[in-house]
Amino acid sequence: MRYSAFSIVRNALSGNLNWKPQWRQPQPKSHYDVIIIGGGGHGLSTAYYLAKEFGVKNVAVLEKGYLGSGNVGRNTTIVRSNYMLPGNEPFYEFSMKLWEGLEQDLNYNVMLSQRGVIMLYHSDAQRDAYVRRGNAMWMEGVAAELIEREQLKKMIPFLNYDHARYPILGGLLQRRAGTARHDAVAWGYARGADRHGVDIIEHCEVTGIRRENGVVTGVETTKGFIGCGKLALAAAGNSSRVGEMADLKLPLESHVLQAFVTEGLKPCIDHVIVYGGGHFYISQSDKGGLVFGAEIDGYSSYAQRGNLATAEHVMEEGVTMIPGLSRVRVLRAWGGVMDMSMDGSPIIDRTSIDNLYLNCGWCYGGFKATPASGYCFAHLIARNDTHPVARALRLDRFARGYAVDEAGAGPQPNLH
Amino acid sequence: MASLITCPHCGVRPKEEFAIRGDASRGRPEPMDSDEAWHDYVYVRANPRGRTQEHWHHVAGCRRFLVVERDTATHEVYSVVDAAEFALRATR
Numbered sequence: 281m282r283y284s285a286f287s288i289v290r291n292a293l294s295g296n297l298n299w300k301p302q303w304r305q306p307q308p309k310s311h312y313d314v315i316i317i318g319g320g321g322h323g324l325s326t327a328y329y330l331a332k333e334f335g336v337k338n339v340a341v342l343e344k345g346y347l348g349s350g351n352v353g354r355n356t357t358i359v360r361s362n363y364m365l366p367g368n369e370p371f372y373e374f375s376m377k378l379w380e381g382l383e384q385d386l387n388y389n390v391m392l393s394q395r396g397v398i399m400l401y402h403s404d405a406q407r408d409a410y411v412r413r414g415n416a417m418w419m420e421g422v423a424a425e426l427i428e429r430e431q432l433k434k435m436i437p438f439l440n441y442d443h444a445r446y447p448i449l450g451g452l453l454q455r456r457a458g459t460a461r462h463d464a465v466a467w468g469y470a471r472g473a474d475r476h477g478v479d480i481i482e483h484c485e486v487t488g489i490r491r492e493n494g495v496v497t498g499v500e501t502t503k504g505f506i507g508c509g510k511l512a513l514a515a516a517g518n519s520s521r522v523g524e525m526a527d528l529k530l531p532l533e534s535h536v537l538q539a540f541v542t543e544g545l546k547p548c549i550d551h552v553i554v555y556g557g558g559h560f561y562i563s564q565s566d567k568g569g570l571v572f573g574a575e576i577d578g579y580s581s582y583a584q585r586g587n588l589a590t591a592e593h594v595m596e597e598g599v600t601m602i603p604g605l606s607r608v609r610v611l612r613a614w615g616g617v618m619d620m621s622m623d624g625s626p627i628i629d630r631t632s633i634d635n636l637y638l639n640c641g642w643c644y645g646g647f648k649a650t651p652a653s654g655y656c657f658a659h660l661i662a663r664n665d666t667h668p669v670a671r672a673l674r675l676d677r678f679a680r681g682y683a684v685d686e687a688g689a690g691p692q693p694n695l696h
Numbered sequence: 697m698a699s700l701i702t703c704p705h706c707g708v709r710p711k712e713e714f715a716i717r718g719d720a721s722r723g724r725p726e727p728m729d730s731d732e733a734w735h736d737y738v739y740v741r742a743n744p745r746g747r748t749q750e751h752w753h754h755v756a757g758c759r760r761f762l763v764v765e766r767d768t769a770t771h772e773v774y775s776v777v778d779a780a781e782f783a784l785r786a787t788r
Contacts, residue, residue, distance in 0.1 A: 520742075521745055530741070533741045533743050580718070581768050587698065589710060589712055593712075622741075678738075679731070
């Protein structure tokens with residue numbers, strides 16, 4: 281399916297009845313060179329880059345629901361590369377650069393909006409920590425700006441600057457960061473992968489992984505057995521369940537993260553604003569709704585819905601930062617299942633099984649990583665070699681003592 | 697629902713009073729056990745979908761560690777016992 285101004289007019293005149301699907305609905309072949317389990321953002325981008333950049337075109341993506349029914353359609357659409365640790369920052373900056381060229385690459389409007397992400401600080405100690413983070417970003421060639429209180433007041437006048445416990449003293453700004461339309465990212469990658477010959481097979485749940493002589497030979501699915509040369513797992517919150525089929529023991533715990541959207545308002549929030557007194561973050565979608573979220577619910581969960589106490593806590597944080605939010609009505613709330621890792625950082629690596637590859641542990645930061653995750657995973661699968669920017673994101677880093685723990689919280693997933 | 701926990705000492709209490717430590721089914725290795733045993737204990741999780749046992753610390757109540765048995769898919773809570781009682785049952 282191609283789009284143009286002309287096609288919009290033509291289809292409008294014919295009652296919008298003749299739009300074609302953006303990707304095929306193929307029946308699975310008996311064998312693929314690579315099978316990717318999981319048709320979310322990361323699975324689709326992996327398939328796209330495998331076919332386009334690494335010349336591996338006999339690829340299938342298996343999705344148990346409909347395409348984009350998981351976290352790629354459940355996040356708060358934020359893209360940024362303002363990490364501190366040297367194991368993380370080059371990876372996320374690589375992702376940011378891919379975002380900046382994504383629309384041209386896919387020829388698809390993913391509505392990337394580099395409106396800037398600002399993280400607020402509320403104490404001198406927190407300012408010091410953000411100065412340090414900003415410097416760490418500069419060390420990796422990523423621009424960061426410290427915005428002091430008076431300048432911030434001009435930029436974002438509606439914040440609660442004089443709160444007694446959490447006064448707002450300033451913020452760390454990454455101007456290139458922003459938001460992207462999450463569904464369009466899934467659709468764009470799906471269409472791109474499909475055009476390069478990738479079979480995207482929806483409503484096809486993997487029920488078993490068949491192994492012979494220590495290597496994977498294929499997967500049992502609800503649409504029968506499908507053979508493969510290499511198997512790649514990109515199952516996000518269900519990684520432990522899929523990994524179990526191949527006896528993998530993973531450093532993951534699944535948690536639920538909620539997100540919210542309000543009724544549509546006129547343009548009022550120009551940036552992505554992150555509260556420093558909690559974990560609250562907010563932006564305004566192009567439709568006008570305020571999109572926000574905060575912490576995970578705290579207990580491990582596979583339910584794609586959260587509890588009311590956390591919803592209340594999120595709203596309280598929001599109103600503490602922007603008192604005017606109390607007048608806005610929330611339209612919808614939803615939950616996604618996060619594959620929380622033991623250090624809060626992701627895993628892109630080989631496994632103990634030669635032709636089985638693993639992509640998981642995205643915690644609640646997977647959306648921004650979608651392009652780099654797919655690119656690095658495709659690099660690993662095609663060349664059997666880790667991409668340079670993903671070198672720190674190995675599965676055995678815990679055993680070797682090289683955890684990439686941005687929050688410094690230790691192996692306690694509900695604290696990351 | 698896991699929003700309300702019936703503490704054996706304090707009665708029905710909201711989830712916010714508790715700090716959740718995680719999986720209670722794993723046994724702590726002996727000090728001189730292998731690095732692999734310790735790695736598995738510290739970093740690897742079974743992460744079940746369904747019935748699970750977890751340590752919940754009632755920080756804003758009796759400050760006892762409890763073992764909550766619940767379902768990670770439905771959020772149903774089956775039982776809550778004191779961790780000492782849980783350990784006693786395991787050794788019996």
